[in-house]
Amino acid sequence: MDLQTLTFLVVGATFALYIGIAFWAKAGSTSDFYIAGGGVHPVANGMATAADWMSAASFISMAGLIAFFGYGGSVFLMGWTGGYVLLAMLLAPYLRKHGKFTVPEFIGDRYYSRTARAVAVVCLIVASVTYVIGQMKGVGVAFSRFLETSYEFGLVVGMGIVFVYAVVGGMKGITYTQIAQYCVLICAYTIPAIFISLNLTGNPFPQLGLGSTLSGTDTYLLDRLDQVVTELGFAEYTTSARLSTLNTFVYTLSLMIGTAGLPHVIIRFFTVPKVSDARTSAGWALVFITILYTTAPAVAAMARLNLHQTIEPQPGQYLEYEKRPSWFKKWETTGLLVFEDKNNDGFINYSADKTTNEMVTVDRDIMVLANPEIARLPNWVIALVAAGGLAAALSTAAGLLLAIASAISHDLIKGMINPGIGEKQELMASRISMAGAILLAGYLGFNPPDFAAGTVALAFGLAASSIFPVLMMGIFSKRVNKEGAIAGMVAGISITLLYVFQHTGIMFIESTSYLGSMKPNWFFGIEPNAFGAVGALVNFAVAFGVSMATQEPPEEIKELVEHIRVPAGASQAQNH
Amino acid sequence: MANNNSQNHHEYWRANLKLMAILLVIWFVISYLCGIVFVDALNSIRIGGYKLGFWFAQQGSMYGFVVLIFIYAKLMKKLDQKHNLHD
Numbered sequence: 001m002d003l004q005t006l007t008f009l010v011v012g013a014t015f016a017l018y019i020g021i022a023f024w025a026k027a028g029s030t031s032d033f034y035i036a037g038g039g040v041h042p043v044a045n046g047m048a049t050a051a052d053w054m055s056a057a058s059f060i061s062m063a064g065l066i067a068f069f070g071y072g073g074s075v076f077l078m079g080w081t082g083g084y085v086l087l088a089m090l091l092a093p094y095l096r097k098h099g100k101f102t103v104p105e106f107i108g109d110r111y112y113s114r115t116a117r118a119v120a121v122v123c124l125i126v127a128s129v130t131y132v133i134g135q136m137k138g139v140g141v142a143f144s145r146f147l148e149t150s151y152e153f154g155l156v157v158g159m160g161i162v163f164v165y166a167v168v169g170g171m172k173g174i175t176y177t178q179i180a181q182y183c184v185l186i187c188a189y190t191i192p193a194i195f196i197s198l199n200l201t202g203n204p205f206p207q208l209g210l211g212s213t214l215s216g217t218d219t220y221l222l223d224r225l226d227q228v229v230t231e232l233g234f235a236e237y238t239t240s241a242r243l244s245t246l247n248t249f250v251y252t253l254s255l256m257i258g259t260a261g262l263p264h265v266i267i268r269f270f271t272v273p274k275v276s277d278a279r280t281s282a283g284w285a286l287v288f289i290t291i292l293y294t295t296a297p298a299v300a301a302m303a304r305l306n307l308h309q310t311i312e313p314q315p316g317q318y319l320e321y322e323k324r325p326s327w328f329k330k331w332e333t334t335g336l337l338v339f340e341d342k343n344n345d346g347f348i349n350y351s352a353d354k355t356t357n358e359m360v361t362v363d364r365d366i367m368v369l370a371n372p373e374i375a376r377l378p379n380w381v382i383a384l385v386a387a388g389g390l391a392a393a394l395s396t397a398a399g400l401l402l403a404i405a406s407a408i409s410h411d412l413i414k415g416m417i418n419p420g421i422g423e424k425q426e427l428m429a430s431r432i433s434m435a436g437a438i439l440l441a442g443y444l445g446f447n448p449p450d451f452a453a454g455t456v457a458l459a460f461g462l463a464a465s466s467i468f469p470v471l472m473m474g475i476f477s478k479r480v481n482k483e484g485a486i487a488g489m490v491a492g493i494s495i496t497l498l499y500v501f502q503h504t505g506i507m508f509i510e511s512t513s514y515l516g517s518m519k520p521n522w523f524f525g526i527e528p529n530a531f532g533a534v535g536a537l538v539n540f541a542v543a544f545g546v547s548m549a550t551q552e553p554p555e556e557i558k559e560l561v562e563h564i565r566v567p568a569g570a571s572q573a574q575n576h
Numbered sequence: 577m578a579n580n581n582s583q584n585h586h587e588y589w590r591a592n593l594k595l596m597a598i599l600l601v602i603w604f605v606i607s608y609l610c611g612i613v614f615v616d617a618l619n620s621i622r623i624g625g626y627k628l629g630f631w632f633a634q635q636g637s638m639y640g641f642v643v644l645i646f647i648y649a650k651l652m653k654k655l656d657q658k659h660n661l662h663d
Contacts (some may be wrong), residue, residue: 001577066615069617071630071633071634074611074630077634078633078637078638080610081637081641082607082641085600085644087646088649089599089600089648090596097663117649155628167607207635210626210635211623211631212624213625220625222626222630238627239616239619239627239630249613266655274663275663276649276656276662277650282649283619283642283646286638286641287642290639293638294635294638297634322632335661398598524601562582565585566588566589566659567587567656567661567662568654568656568661569663
């Protein structure tokens with residue numbers, strides 16, 4: 001059977017599975033639709049959270065980023081995992097105790113203010129919509145690369161699948177499909193990694209293989225890699241930092257608090273039965289994430305080493321272009337690898353020097369995409385990687401769409417516009433909101449705005465600077481009041497947007513960047529993507545300042561804070 | 577009774593904050609200090625093929641995070657029971 005047929009079969013089988021789950025897990029009530037009825041086992045929720053969390057970017061692009069940044073890529077590894085510690089200790093158990101359906105609903109209750117709730121809805125929608133654009137693009141790109149269909153066709157099929165299980169099943173359907181999607185994506189990621197590690201080091205665990213010697217030699221893999229890349233003039237792999245130490249520090253912090261503040265992740269913890277389950281479930285989520293995240297640096301280093309050793313088998317002796325392997329040819333046709341014989345010697349001269357380097361394009365996504373072929377794995381593994389990439393993109397898109405839909409139907413329609421609607425009408429409203437959100441996301445996928453490339457990083461900055469601080473203060477302070485919370489959110493998100501737009505232009509339209517005479521990264525050398533932590537700091541400071549200058553929150557709010565701090569009484573709170 | 581109750585809540589919350597502070601210090605040390613600030617110094621130490629600072633940044637910090645959450649969940653469950661505030 002040829003590769004394309006096999007890929008269609010494997011991808012088709014996973015899609016059939018997702019749709020089957022959708023009909024099995026149909027949502028019968030708003031509680032089913034928003035929080036899967038509140039009865040998800042903590043381990044199952046952990047697995048669903050891991051799939052919810054790991055996007056197309058984690059699956060396809062992250063290893064490539066690390067491969068080319070070396071040590072500098074650690075920002076993503078630490079930043080995208082460390083946030084779960086914050087989530088488990090600072091937010092998840094207390095928000096679960098409060099026992100409501102959405103993040104803005106908590107903010108509205110705690111800050112006794114519809115305005116605060118509305119501001120939170122705006123922050124949530126801005127952060128989630130920017131994030132979902134990247135996922136829709138991921139679905140289209142995965143289809144076009146693996147199945148050689150058009151980008152548009154892939155997007156429509158992806159939208160159709162999400163439509164079926166998200167509209168019918170709501171959170172309940174999404175939860176069980178995410179569990180299936182996790183299984184698909186983790187197999188697709190680890191199987192090639194295990195074989196590559198065995199190949200290079202003889203150790204089946206990539207995490208250990210990365211620290212081992214190369215098969216048949218006394219040389220450690222990382223030492224060899226450092227040597228190979230520095231010989232070609234690249235920075236040493238294990239020590240090459242990106243920008244300053246301060247920037248690395250702040251970037252990591254921004255990603256961590258952004259992770260903890262992303263609503264689509266937080267609402268997953270509303271689905272477990274008990275407060276104590278929210279804590280353990282965060283631990284399980286991180287276990288399932290860490291399996292992929294500790295494999296990624298091994299994939300990165302090994303793929304980079306393989307690439308270099310293919311092109312330069314002996315020091316100074318480059319590969320003849322005519323003798324390039326078949327995977328090289330295949331990825332050349334996609335434009336992800338581009339060779340240009342500058343000195344016409346027929347050999348591939350690869351170096352860090354731009355004037356003599358003949359590998360003019362080495363797309364970082366190649367590190368994961370071409371991995372199975374480089375390791376000469378059978379075709380079914382390649383088909384599985386395609387299904388895995390799609391699973392990663394679809395699961396994250398569905399989680400984001402649910403966060404958006406529930407903010408619209410529960411916070412805007414039920415909470416503000418028409419509080420009188422009954423359960424049945426609200427369930428219908430939530431289904432219509434979901435369908436609307438999918439159409440919007442699809443539209444943005446077809447017409448990706450200019451700023452699509454920067455959106456995932458921006459989403460983290462926005463969540464970090466607007467949502468995380470007010471949630472944390474709402475739990476840990478009884479003094480922060482509605483004036484403080486509203487001022488804090490507005491100040492945090494505004495200053496972050498101003499700094500980002502100042503570098504990249506308003507709404508990322510380059511010609512409108514208003515940097516003026518200031519240098520890029522002028523604020524202590526911090527790059528715009530890393531600015532979320534500074535925005536969060538501003539949010540905290542403004543909220544405290546304004547709260548101190550205005551009236552204390554009323555007595556019943558202080559009692560509410562007391563109430564959410566202890567797990568006892570959670571089951572009653574859920575029936576609201 | 578109400579007084580006792582609020583006393584109990586207060587002690588429970590203090591104990592929670594203390595545990596959290598200790599665990600967050602460890603969280604900070606294994607990632608920000610070992611993986612970023614002191615990475616160069618730690619890189620002079622090696623475990624197998626890994627330079628230690630590099631290992632913390634790309635492996636160790638993440639294992640540490642997992643362990644921290646489970647320790648927190650376990651000790652909090654005990655604390656919930658001790659103060660009779662479990663759900």
